Amino acid sequence: MTALQFDLPCPDMSMWRQGNTGTEGVWHFDSGQPGRHVLISALIHGNELCGAWALKGLLEAGVRPSVGQLTLMFANLRAFERFDEANHDASRFVDEDMNRQWMDERIAEPRTLERQRVAALAPWVAVRPTGSLDLHSMHEPGAPLLLTGMHPRNLQLARQLAKPVHIVVDAGHKDGVRMRDYGRLGLPDDQAPQTRSLLIECGFHGDPASRDVARDLSIRFLEVSGVLSPSALQAALPGWNRPMPLSSGPSK
Numbered sequence: 001m002t003a004l005q006f007d008l009p010c011p012d013m014s015m016w017r018q019g020n021t022g023t024e025g026v027w028h029f030d031s032g033q034p035g036r037h038v039l040i041s042a043l044i045h046g047n048e049l050c051g052a053w054a055l056k057g058l059l060e061a062g063v064r065p066s067v068g069q070l071t072l073m074f075a076n077l078r079a080f081e082r083f084d085e086a087n088h089d090a091s092r093f094v095d096e097d098m099n100r101q102w103m104d105e106r107i108a109e110p111r112t113l114e115r116q117r118v119a120a121l122a123p124w125v126a127v128r129p130t131g132s133l134d135l136h137s138m139h140e141p142g143a144p145l146l147l148t149g150m151h152p153r154n155l156q157l158a159r160q161l162a163k164p165v166h167i168v169v170d171a172g173h174k175d176g177v178r179m180r181d182y183g184r185l186g187l188p189d190d191q192a193p194q195t196r197s198l199l200i201e202c203g204f205h206g207d208p209a210s211r212d213v214a215r216d217l218s219i220r221f222l223e224v225s226g227v228l229s230p231s232a233l234q235a236a237l238p239g240w241n242r243p244m245p246l247s248s249g250p251s252k
């Protein structure tokens with residue numbers, strides 16, 4: 001099989017990698033008003049650029065919550081630093097897959113770079129957010145997929161997003177726990193009825209359409225969470241709300 005063409009440029013992150021929280025890559029904005037605390041994360045895998053583009057766009061537009069709180073997280077910056085479009089799979093992670101390490105016993109013994117980073121990020125994931133959207137992309141071309149995990153409340157959010165995106169109710173991964181299922185986000189419905197968390201696969205890593213999907217689902221998620229009004233989002237991010245259906249077509 002010939003290599004798939006990688007047409008999505010690598011975003012310049014120099015302005016945005018520092019964060020404003022003391023934790024590298026983590027930005028946090030508090031409206032001072034009651035409301036949901038939502039987290040949007042990108043670069044759990046270093047070669048999945050669509051989410052980095054979406055978060056960078058939110059930061060550049062100066063998006064701030066009108067109510068509640070917003071956290072934006074660039075997760076595996078060390079892997080992302082190694083990104084090379086000619087060999088993009090090599091920057092998926094440094095030592096091991098970061099999206100299997102969200103377990104307290106692994107965080108307690110952070111012997112790989114990814115576990116150390118998960119330990120640093122865990123306080124931003126475990127307890128505080130009541131909503132989480134984790135932006136990913138895929139190794140092969142394909143239609144976007146929303147992965148809900150097993151909790152019905154997440155399926156409810158996926159349906160609320162009201163986009164004809166394929167929804168997958170996926171079981172846990174045998175090699176470890178995903179960020180989507182960590183801490184309070186992973187508790188059963190009756191123990192954490194207010195939380196919602198989703199993972200979206202936005203299409204092929206190198207397809208510019210994956211960036212459109214990441215942007216569109218990000219503003220839709222913010223809108224459904226109620227932290228910004230639709231009109232505020234529309235004013236801040238014109239063109240991000242895409243007509244449906246979205247697809248990340250084959251780029252063979």
Ligand SMILES: [Zn+2]
Nearest residue numbers: 045048136137
């Ligand atoms: Zn991924």
